[in-house]
Amino acid sequence: MKQLALSKLNELFAAMAAQQQLYIPADKGGQAQFLPYVDGMELTKSLNTARSAKDLFFPQTEDIVGFQVKGTEITIEETRDPGAPFVVFGVRACDARSFEILDRVFLSDPVDTFYETRRTNGTVVTLACTRPEETCFCGAFGIDPANPGGDAAAWMAGETLYLKANTKKGEKLLSSLPLLADCDDNAVETVQAEIHAITEKLPLNKLDLTGFDGDHLMEHFNNPAWSKLSESCLGCGTCTFVCPTCQCYDVRDFDTGHGVRRFRCWDSCMYSDFTMMAHGTNRPTQKERFRQRFMHKLVYFPSNNDGIYGCVGCGRCLAKCPISMNIVKVAKTLGEGTK
Amino acid sequence: MQELIKAKAIELLENGTVDRVLGWKTGEFFYDLTPAVFTSREEIEKDFVYSVFSGANLSKYLVKESRKDGKVAAFLKPCDTYSFNQLLKEHRIWRDHVHVVGIACDGMCDMEKIRAYGAKGVLSVERDGDTLKLETLYGPMTMNKADAEAERCICCKSRKLVAYDEKIGEDGDVIENSGRFDMVAKLEAMTPDERYAFWQGELSKCIRCNACRNVCPACTCEKCVFDNPKSGIAQKAAVNSFEESMYHIIRAFHVASRCTDCGECSRVCPQNIPLHLLNRKFIKDINELYGEYQSGADLETRPPLMNFTQEDCEPSVVYERGGKQA
Ligand code: SF4
Ligand code: SF4
Ligand code: SF4
Ligand code: SF4
Ligand code: SF4
Numbered sequence: 001m002k003q004l005a006l007s008k009l010n011e012l013f014a015a016m017a018a019q020q021q022l023y024i025p026a027d028k029g030g031q032a033q034f035l036p037y038v039d040g041m042e043l044t045k046s047l048n049t050a051r052s053a054k055d056l057f058f059p060q061t062e063d064i065v066g067f068q069v070k071g072t073e074i075t076i077e078e079t080r081d082p083g084a085p086f087v088v089f090g091v092r093a094c095d096a097r098s099f100e101i102l103d104r105v106f107l108s109d110p111v112d113t114f115y116e117t118r119r120t121n122g123t124v125v126t127l128a129c130t131r132p133e134e135t136c137f138c139g140a141f142g143i144d145p146a147n148p149g150g151d152a153a154a155w156m157a158g159e160t161l162y163l164k165a166n167t168k169k170g171e172k173l174l175s176s177l178p179l180l181a182d183c184d185d186n187a188v189e190t191v192q193a194e195i196h197a198i199t200e201k202l203p204l205n206k207l208d209l210t211g212f213d214g215d216h217l218m219e220h221f222n223n224p225a226w227s228k229l230s231e232s233c234l235g236c237g238t239c240t241f242v243c244p245t246c247q248c249y250d251v252r253d254f255d256t257g258h259g260v261r262r263f264r265c266w267d268s269c270m271y272s273d274f275t276m277m278a279h280g281t282n283r284p285t286q287k288e289r290f291r292q293r294f295m296h297k298l299v300y301f302p303s304n305n306d307g308i309y310g311c312v313g314c315g316r317c318l319a320k321c322p323i324s325m326n327i328v329k330v331a332k333t334l335g336e337g338t339k
Numbered sequence: 340m341q342e343l344i345k346a347k348a349i350e351l352l353e354n355g356t357v358d359r360v361l362g363w364k365t366g367e368f369f370y371d372l373t374p375a376v377f378t379s380r381e382e383i384e385k386d387f388v389y390s391v392f393s394g395a396n397l398s399k400y401l402v403k404e405s406r407k408d409g410k411v412a413a414f415l416k417p418c419d420t421y422s423f424n425q426l427l428k429e430h431r432i433w434r435d436h437v438h439v440v441g442i443a444c445d446g447m448c449d450m451e452k453i454r455a456y457g458a459k460g461v462l463s464v465e466r467d468g469d470t471l472k473l474e475t476l477y478g479p480m481t482m483n484k485a486d487a488e489a490e491r492c493i494c495c496k497s498r499k500l501v502a503y504d505e506k507i508g509e510d511g512d513v514i515e516n517s518g519r520f521d522m523v524a525k526l527e528a529m530t531p532d533e534r535y536a537f538w539q540g541e542l543s544k545c546i547r548c549n550a551c552r553n554v555c556p557a558c559t560c561e562k563c564v565f566d567n568p569k570s571g572i573a574q575k576a577a578v579n580s581f582e583e584s585m586y587h588i589i590r591a592f593h594v595a596s597r598c599t600d601c602g603e604c605s606r607v608c609p610q611n612i613p614l615h616l617l618n619r620k621f622i623k624d625i626n627e628l629y630g631e632y633q634s635g636a637d638l639e640t641r642p643p644l645m646n647f648t649q650e651d652c653e654p655s656v657v658y659e660r661g662g663k664q665a
Binding site: 029030031033047050051060131132133134135198201202203204228231232234235236237238241242268271272273276318319320322323324325326328329 | 366568
């Protein structure tokens with residue numbers, strides 16, 4: 001384990017940024033977001049960013065390929081961003097777990113090479129949550145905010161920052177930073193115990209997820225409660241866009257006037273034209289769209305992925321849904337149905 | 340207030356005036372209330388909440404609810420009644436299917452503001468007059484209610500109920516100098532470059548979730564042009580920063596002179612973009628160019644941009660007001 005006085009945090013950031021592009025969660029426009037580090041930038045005081053760390057690996061839009069049209073000739077242009085190594089510092093445990101979920105989708109055959117490139121290039125340094133919010137329920141998915149994972153993990157305790165590598169990539173990064181001093185591995189035990197004392201008190205941390213599996217799929221699907229749950233949903237898709245694990249995208253063409261830029265952009269199962277087909281849409285009302293989102297996270301994903309849920313309990317959809325409907329309310333209501 | 344409202348909801352259901360009630364339903368916490376339809380005394384007693392967190396404007400739900408059989412009661416705050424009137428004017432709500440209970444309001448609180456004030460892990464809030472007593476995971480704290488109030492409530496345009504079948508509580512007045520155009524005036528005083536930078540900074544945060552549109556009582560098209568794949572301009576994300584602004588500019592134009600300034604767009608924006616400033620710019624301009632106009636204040640007047648009079652300003656006004664030409 002390594003340590004550094006917190007007063008030298010900016011020196012650490014500068015040293016990392018000297019080697020490769022660094023992103024840290026900082027305040028801009030009244031909220032925290034991952035921003036490219038520039039000299040003197042301050043780490044946010046907010047617990048988590050409004051948008052998740054997913055954005056750095058699976059951005060909202062990216063170009064896939066371009067076509068140039070000249071007369072009757074079409075040339076294909078490579079528009080792929082080759083990317084470069086980068087570090088993202090300050091990822092919370094929930095977001096760090098979301099990469100495991102996204103990996104299962106994008107890195108299984110056929111591999112999404114755009115995502116893969118960013119995963120290879122990116123080093124994730126996590127940060128333990130000393131002050132979880134009431135909306136946090138990562139514990140329900142076995143995530144420990146006191147042991148945040150990633151390539152390297154960081155803790156803040158008193159006036160000191162502690163860092164510990166978890167992977168080869170993390171080791172490489174930490175050993176390249178001479179301003180870090182060695183220290184004992186149990187230096188963070190106290191702060192970990194303090195975090196656990198808080199997580200014990202989190203109101204949603206013990207969300208009961210029994211019965212959310214493939215065996216109860218039809219029971220959940222046919223639950224009459226979906227009508228009530230979805231009745232005031234605006235179909236806005238905020239919940240899917242702030243979610244660190246939502247992975248759907250659409251491929252669109254942009255007419256540049258002398259060619260086409262083919263790009264992909266996030267899509268949301270909450271939208272009326274999601275997976276639109278020639279016959280029309282297979283989810284005709286908001287009820288079916290709403291059901292898809294929660295069935296995917298709580299039932300379909302785990303039944304196809306060894307029981308791993310498609311939610312990490314980050315609480316973003318709880319804080320951001322305009323009508324305050326969310327996965328916890330859904331899970332509790334549906335849970336009643338299988339008891 | 341909550342007890343009066345709940346009693347009224349139960350009374351209206353039980354005496355047969357209505358068969359459904361539109362209100363706010365309790366959540367996991369004290370602040371995450373969801374608009375919901377209630378059909379029984381039990382549901383109301385158990386789940387109905389009216390508090391400083393009942394900010395959601397229920398009037399737009401009446402577009403759908405009023406088309407159903409039977410009658411629905413809706414509890415509307417003053418600003419919500421302006422939206423209701425505007426929707427009536429646009430023939431979007433079936434008036435005979437709705438029983439409106441107007442409720443007095445002295446300002447709604449915004450959880451984001453409470454968090455920004457420094458409260459973390461808030462477990463409960465108790466209102467004691469002008470102060471809020473908070474219980475948090477990290478100990479108790481107090482704050483002034485005024486510091487927790489939503490922006491739209493701090494510069495509330497009117498506490499007057501403009502549409503109701505009956506009302507609960509003391510009705511207020513139109514507030515003349517609400518200060519709601521102060522920030523617009525500041526933006527107007529900026530140089531074009533500064534203003535452009537301000538809006539680029541704000542709008543570049545947009546994730547195109549469309550929450551602002553979907554919640555907006557002035558946006559009730561059956562199929563929005565931005566959702567129609569055949570329109571050629573449907574987008575789920577902006578291709579570039581120009582397109583990003585286009586969505587907002589088009590939307591602002593489309594609701595101009597119909598927007599009541601209810602503030603829902605800014606309330607729901609997950610990226611905290613001050614969308615109300617765009618709408619207020621239009622309202623301010625309309626006031627200056629066509630005479631004072633408040634949409635939703637009545638059922639008779641025509642929105643200035645949907646009307647024609649000989650006194651209307653000429654398009655050339657943009658040259659007079661537009662500042663230095665490029
Ligand atoms: S659940 Fe909430 S955030 Fe998600 S689409 Fe519906 S209204 Fe929007
Ligand atoms: S569903 Fe909600 S709580 Fe779960 S990971 Fe997504 S945004 Fe976070
Ligand atoms: S189907 Fe819906 S919930 Fe599932 S990943 Fe896609 S957008 Fe998210
Ligand atoms: S804007 Fe005015 S009427 Fe509307 S909620 Fe706020 S205080 Fe009440
Ligand atoms: S609600 Fe905010 S983020 Fe969503 S589309 Fe509107 S302005 Fe953009």
